[in-house]
Amino acid sequence: MSSCHSVGRSKETARIIIIGSGPSGIAAATRLLEQGFKNVTIFEAEDRIGGRIKTIPFADSVIDLGAQWCHGEEGNVVYQRVKDLDLVSKTESQLNTTRFLRSNKEMILQETANALTTIVDSSVPEGPNAYDGSFGDHLNHKYWLEVEKLPNVDRTIATEMLDNFKKGLCAFEGSDNLYEVSGHGHLEYETCDGNQEIHWRDNGFKTFLKLLINAKEDLSDDLGVLKGRVNLNKRILEINWEGSDELRLRCWNGEILTADHVICTVSLGVLKEQHASMFVPALPEPKLRAVKGLKLGTVNKFFLEI
Numbered sequence: 001m002s003s004c005h006s007v008g009r010s011k012e013t014a015r016i017i018i019i020g021s022g023p024s025g026i027a028a029a030t031r032l033l034e035q036g037f038k039n040v041t042i043f044e045a046e047d048r049i050g051g052r053i054k055t056i057p058f059a060d061s062v063i064d065l066g067a068q069w070c071h072g073e074e075g076n077v078v079y080q081r082v083k084d085l086d087l088v089s090k091t092e093s094q095l096n097t098t099r100f101l102r103s104n105k106e107m108i109l110q111e112t113a114n115a116l117t118t119i120v121d122s123s124v125p126e127g128p129n130a131y132d133g134s135f136g137d138h139l140n141h142k143y144w145l146e147v148e149k150l151p152n153v154d155r156t157i158a159t160e161m162l163d164n165f166k167k168g169l170c171a172f173e174g175s176d177n178l179y180e181v182s183g184h185g186h187l188e189y190e191t192c193d194g195n196q197e198i199h200w201r202d203n204g205f206k207t208f209l210k211l212l213i214n215a216k217e218d219l220s221d222d223l224g225v226l227k228g229r230v231n232l233n234k235r236i237l238e239i240n241w242e243g244s245d246e247l248r249l250r251c252w253n254g255e256i257l258t259a260d261h262v263i264c265t266v267s268l269g270v271l272k273e274q275h276a277s278m279f280v281p282a283l284p285e286p287k288l289r290a291v292k293g294l295k296l297g298t299v300n301k302f303f304l305e306i
Contacts, residue, residue: 009260011036017249017257018042019236020265022051023067023209026226028263030212033225042226043251045235049219049226051267055204059305062204068301069199072192078208079198087207091197100161108157115153116161119146136178139166174297239264240280269296 016037018025021044032040048054052066070088073079082088100108123142140162147158166178175181182188200207206219213224223230238250239262249257266274271291275283282288 012038014261015039015246015259016041016261016263017247017259018263018265019239019249020044020051020267021046021049021230021232022265022267023053023212024265025051025263026209026212028265029226029229040229042230043234043236043249043257044230044232047232049223049230049232050206050209053205053209055206058303061202063303064200064205065301067205069197071196071198073194073198074192075190076192076194079192079194082208082211085211087200087203087211088198089201090195091199100164102157102160108161112153112157113161115150116147116158117165119143120162120165122146133183134179135169135173135181135183136166138183139169139178171299174299175295176298180295236278237274238278238280242280268294272296 014037016032016039018029018040019042021042025042025044026049029040029042042049050066054065055062056065070076070078070082073083079088098113099110100113102108120139120143123139123146143162147153147155169178170176173181209215209219210222210224213226215222215224235252236249237252238248240248240250241262246258246260247262249259249262251257268291271278275288275291283291
């Protein structure tokens, strides 16, 4: 949050602008309203709210183009908010029913598949002496070290299995390959305990947004507690907080806005592209290092209608 030295501002008079209407922006707005702040406004560059939560109709149901699963139960603020409301269901583990089929239609023996799967699981960097190189280098080294200990394992099959595992891990990491993922990554990323594939039944992730804003109808028609507070198609080009009395924001069309406080929730991609011109003065060096150092991941989805 960027703030100027406002004097005498109260919950009734403080002007708060939130940039971005994704989950973070919406959560910030609803929490402020719950706490009694009256002058809260959201500015969104797109023509809809939700950010990376985007549920659309598909066949006789819906699909999520962005966020889809609720991953984990313990320490997961999303799950904790909905667990008692009969809105989600847990997906049973599919790992025990997985079978591996080669491109020539040959089924890999389950004993072999289980052994190679176990090796991959044990090759994930962990502990205080985690691998200093990339995840890919570490996985290759540990995998083949352990495969050599197995009797009568076809190296071609082991290579195909490793390639398959890598593609699966890339889907979880959101990376093009595992050589751009740090070997320390799994130590630094905290996974919430519990079921990792909790789904929203036939309603999609937008269910959570509707809950946050207390909307009864579709989000395109009902903004719940945010009614009258969301400005769509309003892209902010500059946040100027050099003044002593108020912040000045410049929109894409030249319009100037003023506020006492600004909460900026734009995505990493927007920050990478626009941070140099967006913030006056520039962001502090630690934040700039984070923006420049973090990479963007991509997870592709395929939806099949039968």
